[in-house]
Amino acid sequence: YAKNQEQFQLLSSVENIFPSQFKAIFAAKERAESHAIFKDMPGKKGEENYDLTFRFDLLKEFLPPKSEKKRDTAKSQKGDKGASDSKDSINVSVGVYPKAFLETTRSIFKQEPLSYSFLLRRIITFIRRIFTNEKETDRGYPTKMTTLKAFLILKFLYYLGCIKPEKHKVQKEVKVDARYEEFFTEHQDFFDTNAKKSVFMTGVLARHLLDIQSLNRGATPFRKRLNGLKLNPALINRIFTEAIEKLEQYDQNYYRELQSDIAQLMITGGLEELSNDEISYLFTLGMSLNKQFKTKKPEETENKE
Known part of the structure; x- marks a missing residue:
């Protein structure tokens, strides 16, 4: 009342x-x-x-x-x-x-x-x-x-x-890293398309980059490229490309398999069928869960919290 x-x-x-x-x-x-x-x-x-x-x-x-x-x-x-x-x-x-x-x-x-x-x-x-x-x-x-x-x-x-959650047309199945496959299977109610998976994994990649920036520079300038999490298909594609460029620039690109999987998912299309709110949320969810998919390399120093 x-x-x-x-x-x-x-x-x-x-x-x-x-x-x-x-x-x-x-x-x-x-x-x-x-x-x-x-x-x-x-x-x-x-x-x-x-x-x-x-x-x-x-x-x-x-x-x-x-x-x-x-x-x-x-x-x-x-x-x-x-x-x-x-x-x-x-x-x-x-x-x-x-x-x-x-x-x-x-x-x-x-x-x-x-x-x-x-x-x-x-x-x-x-x-x-x-x-x-x-x-x-x-x-x-x-x-x-x-x-x-x-x-x-x-x-x-x-x-x-x-x-x-809105259902979309069936797409060609794309196999990705087993850790992601397990996650998407467990939460298939929210990850029923390749587009949703690619957005989530792009969020993971972006957070990996931010962690590297924070560790090495004490700052995360790439945050400004995330547009305040007001995302759409074009911005997801741009973030994906720019994140790879930055990782290569830092000579710390430990995520080439992840990038390959994202690219294969993106090729099948479907991003334009998702609402901007759903894109923004799934991307942020990927950022939030990046440590579950962290690839530990001998040459990589973990960002310890």
Whole structure:
């Protein structure tokens, strides 16, 4: 409800929820949280690592129901070990979406359809603000954690049957590195086309480059080439090409197999069929998970955090 001129206005209600619906919610929650990418998150210095869990305060982070000029992203996992780590604290201005939050909550309890495109728009808009406000010393951590929280929400809603990512025409199968194949198979609900895979892997490549720049130069000038994560097919192609050029320039191109796989995926086309919001989010997800696919070379010094 909302207080309006000394009156309380009912904004949304949930009635006739059956035990089977509660059971479905808990089953979807457990299934979403079971993925390895949500496990063993780095905790506050001196404290244990923790696992991401789905709670409704995660939705509030992306669909704030109340007016707030500033928001601390660390608070969305309050109660989890490490959640108060200052590395995850970025103040950003946010909009107010009371009806969207309440209707999303209602749809969860009723297992009714939600707009995937609307949720993706809200998610990537919030992530862009986090990304823009990051400092060099953050090393991408706030963006990473926010992106993973968003993916947990999307996985939960998918397993609950509330969202269905858009399906695209079947493309020629392209085999990539086994580590990526395993990831795409596990999350095939969001990676059903070569285009989506190529965008994700380009994000991985870009983060590899940023890590090298941070380690060697103490700065990440390539961030400016990411256009504030407002991406489209043309920008993905440009980022891919420029990342390779920079790695070659630094004589630290340890990712030629990754680049070859991306190129093979891109050749099959399909980027133009994806929305700019989906492209931006999948790219950012790839950046956030790059360490899972890190290629360790004898001549490469790891960017230790």
